[in-house]
Amino acid sequence: MRWDRTRLPALAAALRERLGAAHVSGEPERLEPYGRDESDTGTFPPDLLALPGTAEEVSAVFALCQAHGVPFTPVGARSGKSGGSLPLHGGVSVSLERMNRILALSTEDLTAVVQPGVITGDLMKAVEAVGLFYPPDPNSWEWCTLGGNVAENAGGPRALKYGVTRDYVLGMEWVLPSGERMRVGKNTIKGVAGYDLVGLFVGSEGTLGVATEITLQLLPRPRHVVTALCCFPGVLGAARGLAAVLAGGLLPRTLELLDDLSVEAVARRGVAFPPGTGAAIILEVDGNHEEALYEELSRAGELLAAHGALETVVARDEVQREKLWAARRVLSTALRALRPHKISEDICVPRSRIPAAVERFKALGAELGLTVVTYGHAGDGNLHANILYDSPTERPRVEAAIRRMLEITVQLGGTITGEHGVGYAKRDYLPLEQPAPLRALQVGIKRLLDPSCLLNPGKIFPDP
Amino acid sequence: MRWDRTRLPALAAALRERLGAAHVSGEPERLEPYGRDESDTGTFPPDLLALPGTAEEVSAVFALCQAHGVPFTPVGARSGKSGGSLPLHGGVSVSLERMNRILALSTEDLTAVVQPGVITGDLMKAVEAVGLFYPPDPNSWEWCTLGGNVAENAGGPRALKYGVTRDYVLGMEWVLPSGERMRVGKNTIKGVAGYDLVGLFVGSEGTLGVATEITLQLLPRPRHVVTALCCFPGVLGAARGLAAVLAGGLLPRTLELLDDLSVEAVARRGVAFPPGTGAAIILEVDGNHEEALYEELSRAGELLAAHGALETVVARDEVQREKLWAARRVLSTALRALRPHKISEDICVPRSRIPAAVERFKALGAELGLTVVTYGHAGDGNLHANILYDSPTERPRVEAAIRRMLEITVQLGGTITGEHGVGYAKRDYLPLEQPAPLRALQVGIKRLLDPSCLLNPGKIFPDP
Numbered sequence: 001m002r003w004d005r006t007r008l009p010a011l012a013a014a015l016r017e018r019l020g021a022a023h024v025s026g027e028p029e030r031l032e033p034y035g036r037d038e039s040d041t042g043t044f045p046p047d048l049l050a051l052p053g054t055a056e057e058v059s060a061v062f063a064l065c066q067a068h069g070v071p072f073t074p075v076g077a078r079s080g081k082s083g084g085s086l087p088l089h090g091g092v093s094v095s096l097e098r099m100n101r102i103l104a105l106s107t108e109d110l111t112a113v114v115q116p117g118v119i120t121g122d123l124m125k126a127v128e129a130v131g132l133f134y135p136p137d138p139n140s141w142e143w144c145t146l147g148g149n150v151a152e153n154a155g156g157p158r159a160l161k162y163g164v165t166r167d168y169v170l171g172m173e174w175v176l177p178s179g180e181r182m183r184v185g186k187n188t189i190k191g192v193a194g195y196d197l198v199g200l201f202v203g204s205e206g207t208l209g210v211a212t213e214i215t216l217q218l219l220p221r222p223r224h225v226v227t228a229l230c231c232f233p234g235v236l237g238a239a240r241g242l243a244a245v246l247a248g249g250l251l252p253r254t255l256e257l258l259d260d261l262s263v264e265a266v267a268r269r270g271v272a273f274p275p276g277t278g279a280a281i282i283l284e285v286d287g288n289h290e291e292a293l294y295e296e297l298s299r300a301g302e303l304l305a306a307h308g309a310l311e312t313v314v315a316r317d318e319v320q321r322e323k324l325w326a327a328r329r330v331l332s333t334a335l336r337a338l339r340p341h342k343i344s345e346d347i348c349v350p351r352s353r354i355p356a357a358v359e360r361f362k363a364l365g366a367e368l369g370l371t372v373v374t375y376g377h378a379g380d381g382n383l384h385a386n387i388l389y390d391s392p393t394e395r396p397r398v399e400a401a402i403r404r405m406l407e408i409t410v411q412l413g414g415t416i417t418g419e420h421g422v423g424y425a426k427r428d429y430l431p432l433e434q435p436a437p438l439r440a441l442q443v444g445i446k447r448l449l450d451p452s453c454l455l456n457p458g459k460i461f462p463d464p
Numbered sequence: 465m466r467w468d469r470t471r472l473p474a475l476a477a478a479l480r481e482r483l484g485a486a487h488v489s490g491e492p493e494r495l496e497p498y499g500r501d502e503s504d505t506g507t508f509p510p511d512l513l514a515l516p517g518t519a520e521e522v523s524a525v526f527a528l529c530q531a532h533g534v535p536f537t538p539v540g541a542r543s544g545k546s547g548g549s550l551p552l553h554g555g556v557s558v559s560l561e562r563m564n565r566i567l568a569l570s571t572e573d574l575t576a577v578v579q580p581g582v583i584t585g586d587l588m589k590a591v592e593a594v595g596l597f598y599p600p601d602p603n604s605w606e607w608c609t610l611g612g613n614v615a616e617n618a619g620g621p622r623a624l625k626y627g628v629t630r631d632y633v634l635g636m637e638w639v640l641p642s643g644e645r646m647r648v649g650k651n652t653i654k655g656v657a658g659y660d661l662v663g664l665f666v667g668s669e670g671t672l673g674v675a676t677e678i679t680l681q682l683l684p685r686p687r688h689v690v691t692a693l694c695c696f697p698g699v700l701g702a703a704r705g706l707a708a709v710l711a712g713g714l715l716p717r718t719l720e721l722l723d724d725l726s727v728e729a730v731a732r733r734g735v736a737f738p739p740g741t742g743a744a745i746i747l748e749v750d751g752n753h754e755e756a757l758y759e760e761l762s763r764a765g766e767l768l769a770a771h772g773a774l775e776t777v778v779a780r781d782e783v784q785r786e787k788l789w790a791a792r793r794v795l796s797t798a799l800r801a802l803r804p805h806k807i808s809e810d811i812c813v814p815r816s817r818i819p820a821a822v823e824r825f826k827a828l829g830a831e832l833g834l835t836v837v838t839y840g841h842a843g844d845g846n847l848h849a850n851i852l853y854d855s856p857t858e859r860p861r862v863e864a865a866i867r868r869m870l871e872i873t874v875q876l877g878g879t880i881t882g883e884h885g886v887g888y889a890k891r892d893y894l895p896l897e898q899p900a901p902l903r904a905l906q907v908g909i910k911r912l913l914d915p916s917c918l919l920n921p922g923k924i925f926p927d928p
Contacts (some may be wrong), residue, residue, distance in 0.1 A: 194894065
């Protein structure tokens with residue numbers, strides 16, 4: 001996309017006048033980190049950084065960028081895995097980091113009102129302190145922000161039972177690409193007045209505007225959580241076992257799968273597995289009645305044993321529980337220790353196709369001479385399929401493997417992104433899943449709201 | 465809206481050619497029922513009835529109507545309460561009733577694929593027969609259809625714990641106003657590729673197109689359900705009691721409230737309440753461990769007693785359970801027996817405002833000399849506030865009361881429609897809740913997809 005860079009000094013001056021000089025920067029060392037995120041897709045520093053502190057200021061920044069014809073990209077904690085907050089074409093990074101207050105927390109209404117820069121984990125702790133529960137738990141919960149979670153419609157392991165971010169967003173104050181501010185959605189648990197703009201905006205990856213205030217639904221906090229680790233000789237048995245658990249009438253809050261290489265990698269980090277373990281499931285149930293949870297797990301254990309489980313270990317206290325989760329938590333780092341480079345694809349298939357997906361990814365790896373490791377939130381079909389490799393020179397082969405993996409995913413009735421978003425990382429693959437008319441309809445909505453295409457250009461869809 | 469009625473014969477001929485003469489009708493006695501629904505807003509028979517049997521035919525009907533410039537309105541079971549399926553301006557009623565097959569039911573994937581004309585209750589029974597569960601339970605579940613549920617984003621008592629229709633729609637085959645067909649959404653539990661068009665289309669009340677196939681997420685069926693009836697001296701205590709139950713960490717699947725007149729009305733139908741009962745709560749919990757459920761209810765009973773409950777009766781078997789629900793089920797009919805006319809407003813307020821809402825509605829009734837009865841899905845704040853009256857001559861006073869009631873609702877942070885939709889019945893009240901820019905944005909989306917505004921004109925927003 002082309003834009004007139006000579007407008008930058010005038011825009012910088014206007015932004016400084018509106019936000020104060022302290023909240024606008026053009027210094028390279030200050031800008032540099034805003035050019036990177038967790039997607040490993042390259043570095044795209046902005047030309048300017050704007051740090052609005054209020055919704056009015058966000059609105060003013062958007063309007064000024066539009067008036068000067070300069071592209072602008074909202075940014076949260078830069079924990080994104082698809083490049084959603086990278087200013088691909090330069091221009092202004094609009095960081096919401098200063099807007100980080102929890103504005104209200106109601107134990108009567110079971111709602112929270114937050115600014116977009118609130119760290120997800122901070123909200124979790126605040127609501128748990130008053131006996132409530134905010135379920136969405138993206139892996140980066142300790143540092144990602146709720147505004148980013150809204151933009152990406154973030155999921156997490158607990159999505160199996162509790163759903164994803166959009167299931168908890170009741171209403172928002174939203175700034176449109178033009179800078180116009182409006183309230184969308186509702187303050188109530190139910191409500192169907194007009195089109196569901198919250199549904200449209202959550203997960204729009206910073207291309208249709210930005211949330212400056214978010215009203216979230218909370219739940220009563222389950223009083224007990226019980227965790228089990230179940231080991232299998234191989235991944236196919238494990239995948240069939242977890243399907244049996246769900247079909248058997250159990251709805252755990254998480255059902256995480258580790259394949260053979262995942263098990264090997266974490267075993268090297270000192271996590272003990274019984275001999276012959278070629279796959280593992282971490283299963284977690286929650287509720288208010290502890291004995292009922294142990295019963296659920298023992299029932300799950302029977303179903304898993306019937307599918308060839310070697311052993312099921314149930315954590316009886318928080319220390320044991322922490323030990324079981326350690327296997328999952330060290331996984332990403334442990335895999336990096338196997339090979340210096342790692343690409344993780346966040347795909348999702350219908351649950352019945354998990355065995356086929358795992359098998360076909362392995363075969364693909366063998367065919368291309370690449371190491372493929374699959375693990376993830378298998379309970380809802382959301383697998384993280386990883387390609388491990390040794391040197392950047394292998395990158396073309398890796399790229400070919402990624403495309404093939406995503407093609408297989410779509411053939412299996414799946415989606416190319418379960419929870420990370422399309423952004424920049426997967427925009428070239430979107431046509432594998434969505435035909436031209438469907439993409440055209442979405443581009444039509446984008447252009448309706450942002451005719452100049454200055455907000456976060458080049459994301460989800462091709463460059464304008 | 466104006467349209468050229470002389471185009472009707474040519475359109476009728478074209479429709480007959482495409483669908484077969486048996487599936488197109490212009491006979492008044494056949495058309496008449498399609499002019500009415502459960503909204504009590506008047507009779508608006510179509511000029512033609514088209515009964516497509518496939519998605520291709522739906523698409524063709526839409527395209528033919530567009531080509532002839534004749535308005536067209538999709539219709540399901542006509543169980544709607546907001547007039548969403550009424551052809552206000554005549555034209556063609558496009559009934560999906562022939563498309564009534566359950567196409568797939570997967571116990572492995574926990575999904576169902578249905579045509580829009582499937583009756584909600586039929587799906588419920590089919591999935592329960594294989595140990596699964598489809599939670600959304602609009603009151604009309606025995607005859608409403610899933611296509612209508614999608615159009616209206618239908619709720620029901622179980623929404624408190626399980627959410628509403630949109631929470632279960634993974635993907636759809638959708639026919640746009642132009643007649644263009646496309647698949648939106650996904651087949652998987654998770655997925656964030658592109659904008660959430662499922663979110664936008666579910667609840668669009670037949671103004672942005674129609675679903676011709678729906679992929680629904682199912683849950684494992686909870687093995688036990690336990691129901692309790694809790695009686696209070698008055699509605700304020702009851703409302704505070706139910707807030708305490710939720711804040712106390714319990715999440716029942718339903719929490720229904722009956723106020724004094726509701727109790728009186730059902731008592732007259734032979735349902736027994738302890739003396740001094742001025743309000744009641746029906747509370748239902750579900751799960752896999754029966755003893756845990758009784759414990760939950762006994763904990764709830766303690767919290768309710770602390771808020772002045774007179775008595776809590778727990779159903780110990782299906783017969784007792786049926787008896788408790790009878791109170792709720794006879795309510796609508798019982799109220800009609802009190803006065804010949806009844807208007808029911810489907811509002812939703814933040815839960816903490818339920819006592820204020822009930823109190824202010826009562827005061828409003830007293831001020832205007834009208835009988836106001838409030839009951840409903842109070843657990844999520846979704847109240848059905850009813851105005852009972854004797855004669856149509858009172859209608860102006862009733863209309864004034866409705867407007868005041870909706871104004872009060874919005875003042876309390878609520879919405880004018882919790883689950884019935886805006887449609888025709890509430891389109892004039894939408895500005896109470898949504899300011900002009902928000903409505904303009906929605907009209908913009910409508911015009912992007914339906915520039916001619918021929919699909920279901922006059923719904924949600926003013927006549928084009």
